[in-house]
Amino acid sequence: MRRKIIALLMAALFLTGCGAGREQETDADQIAFTVNGEDISLREWNFYVRMNQMQWEREDLDTYGDDMWSMEVDDDGTTLADSLKEEVMNLICRTHLSAQKAEEYGVSLSGEQLEEVRQRAEDFMGAYNEALLEYAGADEEFVYDQLALTELSIQAEEAAVADYEPELSEEDYHREGICYVLVSTTGLRDAEGNLTPFTEEEVQERTELAFEICETAREIGDLKSAAEEKGMTPVVSSMGMTNENDGQEPLMLDAARMLGVGEISDPIETEEGWFVVQHTNDFDEDASDYWKDYLTDLGRQERLSQILDEWMEQAEITVDQDVMDQVNVKIVLKELL
Template identity: 25%
Template sequence: MKKRFLALTLAGGLMIGTLTGCSSAIKDSDVALTVGKEEVTAGVANFYARYTQAQYETYYAGILGEDMWNSEAEKGKTYEESVKDSVQKDLEDMILLEAHMKEYDVTLTDEEKAVIKKAAADFDEVNGLEEKEKVSGADTKTVERVLTLMAIREKMAGAIKAGADTEVSDEEAAQKSMQYVFFSYKNKDEEGNTTELSDDEKAAMKAQAESFAEGVKAADFETFAGEQSLEVSTATFDKEATVPTADLCKEADALAEGETTGVVETEDGCYVAKVTSLFDQSATDSKKQSIVEERKNELYTDTCKKWRKEADIEVHKNVWRKIDFNDLKVTMKMMETDPYADQAQTDDVAEGQ
């Protein structure tokens, strides 16, 4: 049985999708989590869990298979257990973020509240009573509460991240650049199928790489590679880089500009590289942005972690275990829209004039 449910998320704008499911045996008013003095009802917990479940079943079921929720996500933990743990942490964070709003002067505007209220009302209008009863928490009040928490999380995340240090020196972010040639231990046919070289073929490929590494020392890297019909790639790196490989970046990082590496062998093949610059400004500027973003994310994560550690959190396991992803299948389908609707309306107005 497939029933339609709207799931909503607020992340700068409002996106609407549909949930389809078959049954529910959870009492909405039961308490699933207690965070400080705030109680998270089973309805709120279940609806948010179903929304998260929908994302996984929509985008990963084809990869993980029909029995995805019983598949192992990590050692000793199924996907259902892993995702439910993530949902639990999300809910704890959202409650704590709401509790600390005043510290960051964060509020929801009347306009934002109106958007949330309308979204919840639209949900109620689109779905009949029978359909909504299939998913615990699928009522206007609960949907509005979930959307409010998600909206607060977005605004609080921005406020917390704003406190991160955005000053990054050239020295801290410095990036070098290289040219390199890859001698692969795999063959790919016209249909895209990949096969492993034999041990003898790998030995011959490594010998070719060694010959190239020796010959290119006294030649222009790109010209020498072209003469042998070898493809030259480029990359920017520092001592911690892992692309194209960590070992190649580490060896190249010890060289002066214009010097070449020896043969760096990996499981997939051999690399030979030439350092073309000890300071790539464009790549360094990009790295600075990456470092700032990392600092912001770390500040947000650490702040939430600190609050969770300080808070009195209780998980009501007898309620929480009733949220079972195997008993209720849920998928997401984005609402269909006419991309030409606005244009058609504009055209009609123009013709009317």
């Protein structure tokens, strides 16, 4: 029965997705658009649309239902299908534009790297439903070509910003040592992530626990040991001069910066529960080195984004809308997932 359903769906998808009245044998060779004179075939366009369509449906189908692709996402009438196609076209353009710069930056793929790509292509073909791969126009050689192009584009992008050094002051990456413990008052999560809230009595008990840990830590001068004595797991971490780009609890960090080295905060109430923090040292060399590297990488990502925008602005992109419209996103692919 499942085979019959898939067969019927494939027929419907072909009729609505690739258009009637075209010669089937030439569909894949039609040019959907060009990027600086480089042809992007209907086959490549269809492949990326379908594989991304599949991913979006895996994430959102349960939420939005079978009509998700006709759902309007803004006041201009743009549908989710329109958004998907726009994102995919930008992805394809970025990949080709970056790969076109490979020679300029002296980048090429070695034999070993191509062997790794070959293995990834084989793994890719084994990871998806055969019917989905067929509908996406994917065979191993085609997937290999796409993965090799993507790998080349990634290396070209890395080369484009390899020598870029963002302007950083020591204050930007200076880190000081902290140790903190969180006594949660929200509840416990099971293996599936479902939360069982604490009762009022349990919340009160855990509040008292936070204050007990604080008191003991101040008596012995060591929050880490005090927390471990109570069966809690302390976190040895670091803080910067500000909370910018720092994913830790802001209220906890603000309190830590008010402490002298060795001092321990009062319990800090947050939405998650009670934090207690100790300022352990005024310079954490390892954390400062890590943070400098992190901010450098972040700066290079921002610079790369600017470069990619410039390449897009300078690119000559021509579109055959009739060909592109043959890839029609209307029917969900749930039988092929």
